[in-house]
Amino acid sequence: MKDVASAAGVALKTVSRVVNGEPGVHPVTAERVRAAIDRLGYSRNESARMLRRGRTATIGLVIGDVADPFYSGLSRAVEDIVIEHGCLLLSGSSGEEPGRERELVETFCARRVDGLIVVPAGEDHTYLRPELEAGTPVIFADRPPGAGIDVDTVLADNVGGAVRAVRHLMGHGHHRIAFLGDAPEIFTAAERLKGYREAMGGLYDERLVSMRPPSLEGVRAALARMAALDGPPSALFTGNGRYTVTALRALAGRRVALVGFDDFELADLLDPKVSVVAQDPASMGRVAAELLFRRLRGDAGPPQHVELPVRLVARGSGELPPPA
Amino acid sequence: MKDVASAAGVALKTVSRVVNGEPGVHPVTAERVRAAIDRLGYSRNESARMLRRGRTATIGLVIGDVADPFYSGLSRAVEDIVIEHGCLLLSGSSGEEPGRERELVETFCARRVDGLIVVPAGEDHTYLRPELEAGTPVIFADRPPGAGIDVDTVLADNVGGAVRAVRHLMGHGHHRIAFLGDAPEIFTAAERLKGYREAMGGLYDERLVSMRPPSLEGVRAALARMAALDGPPSALFTGNGRYTVTALRALAGRRVALVGFDDFELADLLDPKVSVVAQDPASMGRVAAELLFRRLRGDAGPPQHVELPVRLVARGSGELPPPA
DNA sequence: TAAGCCCTTGACAACGTTGTCTACCAGGCC
DNA sequence: GGCCTGGTAGACAACGTTGTCAAGGGCTTA
Known part of the structure; x- marks a missing residue:
């Protein structure tokens, strides 16, 4: 970005403004910046952006096993909605092992995912408490969390x-x-x-x-x-x-x-x-993801418990x- | 981390050393730091770490559709190997649309994934050239890249x-x-x-x-x-x-x-x-992922073209x- | 006893962004 | 002509880490 700035003969901040489509940049200047960007093949470093803004535009998904059609159907639905919201999906298979579920969740949290959708393998989710208190929305799908944790859930009937x-x-x-x-x-x-x-x-x-x-x-x-x-x-x-x-x-x-x-x-x-x-695994994924983004938009109501019909x-x- | 440092009465850097298991910290000090970490519920901010170290410990995977059993089998195998190497997987479904394939790849690159595994939907991959020149290893699986790009491929017979x-x-x-x-x-x-x-x-x-x-x-x-x-x-x-x-x-x-x-x-x-x-989609995923990590370990040999047997x-x- | 070494620790800069604040210029108004 | 306004642009700090370098203390060695 520094290079782009000097190539275009402007300040760093101006490049930042152009890249983010912020207003207050003269069209001529903006065009010059864009030209420099193309010439240098610049692309914004998302790591730095995440660090600075405190949001990662990343959602974590923990399922039992992507190779199982139930989970992969759910996965695909979640993915579509996540992309629609301009985010990306980090996903992992727990293999139905509580230990691995926890590891995955904790790794995702260390990466500061904006939200989590979890199909739990374990029975104890008190380890999530710090994250929940920190305000990270978590949705449980297919199975509820263990005792002592009350968060949004999407279950089938x-x-x-x-x-x-x-x-x-x-x-x-x-x-x-x-x-x-x-x-x-x-x-x-x-x-x-x-x-x-x-x-x-x-x-x-x-x-x-x-x-x-x-x-x-x-x-x-x-x-x-x-x-x-x-x-x-x-x-x-x-x-x-x-x-x-x-x-x-x-x-x-x-x-x-x-x-x-x-x-x-x-x-x-x-x-x-x-x-x-x-x-319908796809609708379970969709409902869970939509609930998650509602939370991310600021909905702070009491935990919701959705029950999906079966036929x-x-x-x-x-x-x-x-x-x- | 700053908070942990002052809570433990040590410098920032010492906490960093403990967190990373670096040598040269007195056991007693290390214990004090660990206690402070537990007390405060601290977990390292991976965004900052990525920024500083220039590596994201993240692999990008682009497939046609996770909900298709061929792809989900491949996906699972890739995931296992990626986790084994201490990395995480960002994955996305192109829906077999070249435009979406490219968007996904470019988004992954903006996030500075350490490497990419792509099942291409499109025929033109010249857009990958800047990334390849920047040294990001890319492996094509199931289908080869378009003309003008020669990278590692894993295809079936x-x-x-x-x-x-x-x-x-x-x-x-x-x-x-x-x-x-x-x-x-x-x-x-x-x-x-x-x-x-x-x-x-x-x-x-x-x-x-x-x-x-x-x-x-x-x-x-x-x-x-x-x-x-x-x-x-x-x-x-x-x-x-x-x-x-x-x-x-x-x-x-x-x-x-x-x-x-x-x-x-x-x-x-x-x-x-x-x-x-x-x-065997799983072995295709495994071979592709292993090839990728070999590249990440520094193997700079000529592009490999693996053909997997079918039966x-x-x-x-x-x-x-x-x-x- | 002085020189040199290892062990432990800390200060500081840098990674690449973005938010805040300030500076400048041209034009309109009194 | 002076003042204010709005549109543009830039300087600077901060996000939370880690790599580099230097400093202090205790020990060994000549």
Whole structure:
């Protein structure tokens, strides 16, 4: 910038004004400055600008894993809105490890991101308190923060979705419905179990529930164990997209009534077509990002808790009747 | 940092030394400083550090669309290696628009990223020249840069993969093999067409080729047009993952011999199981990132051009014989 | 005992911006 | 003609670090 200034025969500050489109520069001078900028190939050093202005025009996003379609859909929506606001996105995958989540958040904070969107992996977020007190807006998406922290959250209607899935299966004659879900420490898994339990009511049987990280062997074993019961399940409710796919693989072509939480590509090309409770990761990202920018514009109201609707997409697998 | 210094009764520089783990600080002093840091909840301002040191510990990644599994797989691999090197990742989706690609790259450069990994959408990258001359390492992945720019590239063996796909179908008795691919301006699409043509040899018939952005209607129309020929195709080679899925949808359950470029989740659960030429987006990301860090460590050798192998995964759809 | 060394510490400038304040000039008004 | 106004331009400090250099004290060594 100093070089541009001397090349154009003006003061540093004048170049700064031109670069930032500030008023109060004579058009002729401005043109001369712009010419010098082009000639020297100058581009503003954003690090210095951030330091001076105290704002980084950067948003931090912590998710579980970009390679998971749920997160990458959310990611893309966040990215679009962030760019729209002239900011950039620093993102990181926690791999669902609380330690890594915290590291990422702290690294982002050290970079003084203007705001954070977090899909938490851990249960304790008290480490965020200094940042929150410093005024950095933080939005939790998909899962709420741990105890003692109350900030904006955007969650899906997990309980309602699970209820709907189970009722759908019941509506097609099923009474013995198994639930295969992720470890109960994971908020969404626990919520969906809650909905399952609520919808099962008196039919609830603990032996039809299996909650653990999804692995093909684990699912196979759980299914085998349940099949050996004297009242084996006639239908399956799977607790997330990964689980649905793993269960389909474990079923190896057997036609079993099934509804999965989370929609997935090709669900409509399988045989039978897979019925799901669909949530929309893109709108979750959009809502979270918009909430964040509202905060950045100064909205200081009480923490908001948004619940996004889910919808049942009946494609066939949920309508298979129980074996006679 | 100033506050920490006065709280600990030492000079600014001593705090800096402690924070950076530099030697030459008495353990007792260091402990006092650390105590003050904890008490005040201090964390280093990375913006200032970047400005002062001239390095941002940030890598820029430009891809087509994070929501596409190919890109998100690549993204995740890059991210892991970047974090491993103590850096963070700024990423952006170009949406396959050259203008947006350029904007992203230029914004990243203004932030003085230490290096860039780009999956280009455009054909002209001369705008990168100033950055390259300034010494910023840039790696192109999946597609090469436009004319006049010679930098490190990591590409898949597109031609070889297409050849293998076509030969596989031929080996099962097919002579009339259609190719459905993306617009020929897209490098990978053009390369795969090249491989297709090479493998078809004398059997090549222009009327069996359709290249345009994938849309269900477009694919349906192309298939209908080809089916009406007096020598209709008995097999399909689809030019990328999106195309394979779209074609399967357009076929609506008809059992047609098919090999697709790019593997995809659930390919093994469809009926028939879908045979593909698989590339590994994660290893592409890993190789690109590792190459980048080698450059950052000072390797100034001539531009490298890595070609990653692809492999044919025969699952069944490619082994369907032609109708009798 | 003096010279030299290492260990620890601190003062200071610089990184490249931007916000604030001041200076200058031309023109209009009394 | 003097005063004020508005439009332009520049000087300077500050943002929070880190690299360079120098200083002080205790120790070893000749």
